[in-house]
Amino acid sequence: MSVLDILKERGFIQQLTHEDEIAELLDKEKITFYIGFDPTADSLHVGHFLGMMVMAHMQQAGHRPVCLIGGATAMIGDPSGKTDMRKMLTREDIEHNGERFKKQMQRFIDFSDDKALMMNNADWLLQLNYVEFIRDIGIHFSVNRMLTAECFKQRMDKGLSFLEFNYMLMQGYDFLELNRRCNCIMQMGGDDQWSNILAGADLIRRKEGKPAYGLTFTLLATSDGRKMGKTEKGALWLDAEKTSPYDFYQYWRNIDDADVEKCLALLTFLPMDEVRRLGALQDKEINTAKKTLAFEVTKLIHGQAEAEKAQQAAEALFGGAGSLENVPTVSIASTLIGTKLLDVLAGTGIVASKSEGRRLIQQGGLYIGDIKVADPDFLLAADLLENNSLLIRKGKKTYHRIIVE
Structure with a gap:
């Protein structure tokens, strides 16, 4: 050919x-x-x-x-x-x-x-x-x-x-x-x-x-014509310092079902027989194709080791297996225990600003583990920590881990 x-x-x-x-x-x-x-x-x-x-x-x-x-x-x-x-x-x-x-x-x-x-x-x-x-x-x-x-x-x-x-x-x-x-x-x-x-x-x-x-x-666009590659933080960069391998992996893991086969064909070197097989999967099985897409694309951009770490982090968060060590993580000083959670999130960059954090809380999109945060003045208490760490969730699928030094 x-x-x-x-x-x-x-x-x-x-x-x-x-x-x-x-x-x-x-x-x-x-x-x-x-x-x-x-x-x-x-x-x-x-x-x-x-x-x-x-x-x-x-x-x-x-x-x-x-x-x-x-x-x-x-x-x-x-x-x-x-x-x-x-x-x-x-x-x-x-x-x-x-x-x-x-x-x-x-x-x-x-x-x-x-x-x-x-x-x-x-x-x-x-x-x-x-x-x-x-x-x-x-x-x-x-x-x-x-x-x-x-x-x-x-x-x-x-x-x-x-x-x-x-x-x-x-x-x-x-x-x-x-x-x-x-x-x-x-x-x-x-x-x-x-x-x-x-x-x-x-x-x-x-x-x-x-x-x-x-x-x-062709330009890289979704099935409904929207430009592909925009995230809540802006562009989806190929530099690991601008977009972490985990966030990069998660972007492809969460694309629309209708875009999976096209992205597998355009953005991986998988044989087309395999692309078509994965693209034909339906309902829950399409998640297998999305995992393959996310891994293959992340491997191309960041290498095999980083792709495996991102995959393990995703499995830990969404599949109950794997290691949380590879989830995007920030460290804070123990002196911040007892201060407003919103201040901590803005200070560590988990939210872009306090106003963005307030909007997230008002919309019901901020969680500590499975606990929904409903109050913008919510305090970061010591009894919320597990193994000196905290798992923050924004929306349904964006996780960050906070470690208290």
Whole structure:
């Protein structure tokens, strides 16, 4: 089975520029392709995960990925969909974030011996003379055609900045530059990048007289169209310091039944026969599939040992087996016994703020073990402790352990 067939069978592919040519190309040759990542944070999040899986499947078939860091974009701050300007990043910030990305990607991608490359578009975009750029590149872009692109149409009502309008030219130039530097002939990205990918492929054909190709993959969304990867704490990060392996495991363990088979296909390397078998399970048996999904995805991101710890913690909390040692844990001083529980929870970060804690209590969602906390002034008493520890539950499934030193 070709890599294109694999990507199709697993549900990745949304659109291709030249399907028959791409099928023959990927089957008979080893190509260089790229996917872009903006380094606006020091960790990748689950929205990047799907692109990393595409890169891994392609590399396993012998093709070479280029992970392009959008250093130039990050230095000016991309305003798309934002009401406030993003934090301006320095080159040092961007280099640091890029190295963090590379470390996370190395679980999937082999960067040894130029089998994969990490490049930064700041290396060429920041050197451009604007007048020369517009004369050389802008002449190949039709404003009328650009305004029909979905990415621009969605912004017309709210206002489209000149910076955003230039973004298509910049991304198209990235593709051209990578084609010249390392013979990159295909750009891949989420389906929201389709117009930009088309523009880049067209620019290469016009400037270089050579074929170039584009492919988009599905965006990671739930069965009812909601963006996947949002938690009560914000994004689902791939960095263990930002999202613990336990919280990461629990996110996948608790996804909707309707999303299990799709996530198994997209986010694990399990054979498709096994994916379909697990996806066909019904009622309570679907929990077996969810446990498999949670373990496999956590293993890919955090490694086998952390996946096993997260699994054991979940079993201890929900199955009556396993070890509580791996449940998210904070320590407090014994001097806090007798103070307000809400102060302790806010001080340890178990709740983001006292006001959030009060809302949780008012909604009946805070428990000590199986005891519901109904009073915002509830005191943390010594007789609540068991083996010098306390198990806090938020809602139905979020647990934290407090240890009194």
